[in-house]
Amino acid sequence: MGINWGPIPNADNLYRHSVSPPSFTGKKFRHAKFWKLFDCADNSVVASVAWERYVPTTALVHKYGCRLASERNAKKRDAGTFVEKDRQIYCGAYRLTAHAVRQLVGTEGLEEVSHADVVHDIENEISHVSLKVFFNSGITDREGTKTVIMDRLWSASSGPLIHICSGDQETVPHPNTTLEDGPAGVCCDTRSCLGRILDLVRFQIHNWIWEKFYRE
Amino acid sequence: MAVIVHDSDNASGSMADVSIANSAGNFHYVIKGTSSAVGQVIDAEPMSDNFVLTTTFSSLPIISRSELAQEYKELGAALAEMTALDEGEELQIERPVFEAASSIAFELMKRSFPPPEVFTHGPKSVVFDWSNARNNLYLTISADKMSALISTPERIKRRMEYSLKEFLNPSGIFLAIRAAYAEQPVALIEKAGSSPTEEPSAAVG
Numbered sequence: 001m002g003i004n005w006g007p008i009p010n011a012d013n014l015y016r017h018s019v020s021p022p023s024f025t026g027k028k029f030r031h032a033k034f035w036k037l038f039d040c041a042d043n044s045v046v047a048s049v050a051w052e053r054y055v056p057t058t059a060l061v062h063k064y065g066c067r068l069a070s071e072r073n074a075k076k077r078d079a080g081t082f083v084e085k086d087r088q089i090y091c092g093a094y095r096l097t098a099h100a101v102r103q104l105v106g107t108e109g110l111e112e113v114s115h116a117d118v119v120h121d122i123e124n125e126i127s128h129v130s131l132k133v134f135f136n137s138g139i140t141d142r143e144g145t146k147t148v149i150m151d152r153l154w155s156a157s158s159g160p161l162i163h164i165c166s167g168d169q170e171t172v173p174h175p176n177t178t179l180e181d182g183p184a185g186v187c188c189d190t191r192s193c194l195g196r197i198l199d200l201v202r203f204q205i206h207n208w209i210w211e212k213f214y215r216e
Numbered sequence: 217m218a219v220i221v222h223d224s225d226n227a228s229g230s231m232a233d234v235s236i237a238n239s240a241g242n243f244h245y246v247i248k249g250t251s252s253a254v255g256q257v258i259d260a261e262p263m264s265d266n267f268v269l270t271t272t273f274s275s276l277p278i279i280s281r282s283e284l285a286q287e288y289k290e291l292g293a294a295l296a297e298m299t300a301l302d303e304g305e306e307l308q309i310e311r312p313v314f315e316a317a318s319s320i321a322f323e324l325m326k327r328s329f330p331p332p333e334v335f336t337h338g339p340k341s342v343v344f345d346w347s348n349a350r351n352n353l354y355l356t357i358s359a360d361k362m363s364a365l366i367s368t369p370e371r372i373k374r375r376m377e378y379s380l381k382e383f384l385n386p387s388g389i390f391l392a393i394r395a396a397y398a399e400q401p402v403a404l405i406e407k408a409g410s411s412p413t414e415e416p417s418a419a420v421g
Binding site (some may be wrong): 004022025030031032033035036037038039081094107109110143144147148150151152180181184211212 | 361
């Protein structure tokens with residue numbers, strides 16, 4: 001997308017959005033499905049998260065999640081495959097740091113990982129980040145290793161930040177009632193008031209530039 | 217309450233049998249355990265049904281064998297549905313994965329493991345999941361191997377990997393998994409004279 005905003009600092013927060021039904025079995029949230037990893041041709045697995053730098057407020061985090069569910073529903077409607085009972089509903093977000101992802105490398109009991117990183121990868125969303133984990137060549141238990149990676153990512157997740165999108169107010173009971181507490185605790189905003197303001201100003205400027213000159 | 221103490225004089229290899237009669241004399245329990253097993257506490261009230269005590273991981277609920285079988289039957293049906301999905305669909309699994317998972321589910325049912333939650337990474341594996349806020353046990357089942365992960369939020373405690381050839385003798389495998397998850401030797405308890413279903417396809421899916 002023509003912009004390189006630089007590497008994501010270790011201390012920066014990333015948000016993973018929980019959407020029903022993909023993160024659920026029936027009406028119950030399942031953390032194992034929440035951290036679903038997809039195979040890539042380059043001997044890695046990938047998952048999507050949002051960078052707090054470009055969703056600097058909780059409201060923006062949730063707007064991203066609501067758009068995610070809404071766009072998936074719209075795509076199915078366009079394809080003629082939309083079914084009301086399988087309507088995607090955004091429930092809330094969990095948070096982890098870039099450092100938590102990178103330290104998968106060297107985790108005791110997870111020797112199969114050669115490299116793990118989070119890369120700013122704008123895919124129609126300025127805050128989109130690809131979380132990539134690469135396996136060692138010659139790995140013998142790829143599927144079992146994926147389970148371990150999922151388990152460690154969940155263990156590093158804090159939250160949830162629960163939300164109901166405006167179009168889901170009538171959904172009762174809302175699936176967000178079954179979201180589990182993240183093992184890493186609650187999400188606390190440790191930024192100063194000035195820090196939050198500066199983050200918001202930076203986001204507004206970068207977002208304006210992207211929308212005006214780069215967005216397709 | 218009764219405390220079962222393993223009788224090491226009857227030990228045979230790593231297994232030993234202990235027989236007790238409950239206070240009402242209605243049932244005669246045969247307990248098999250590892251040679252260092254001690255103190256599997258049970259409720260010795262007389263029971264009117266063919267019960268098996270399930271050693272779930274934080275308590276000792278009592279469910280009937282028929283309820284356990286029904287839940288595993290539902291698990292098998294879910295696995296069969298996943299196999300029938302079109303290639304590329306999110307929950308689709310390959311036939312050899314289904315067959316491996318069904319065999320393992322049968323062995324789990326025989327050993328009174330509570331039925332797991334199920335998810336997939338893709339078509340090449342199924343994961344059986346027993347996780348709660350403090351402890352997690354996952355069995356990742358591929359067409360030719362099974363791996364076990366036991367973890368807490370703080371760390372990976374244990375990983376074990378088995379080829380399906382090693383399933384010619386599954387008892388030791390599942391005892392090792394259960395012991396690693398419980399962090400203590402465990403005992404299996406079956407009602408004397410009962411025999412588990414021998415046909416996997418009839419019991420699971």
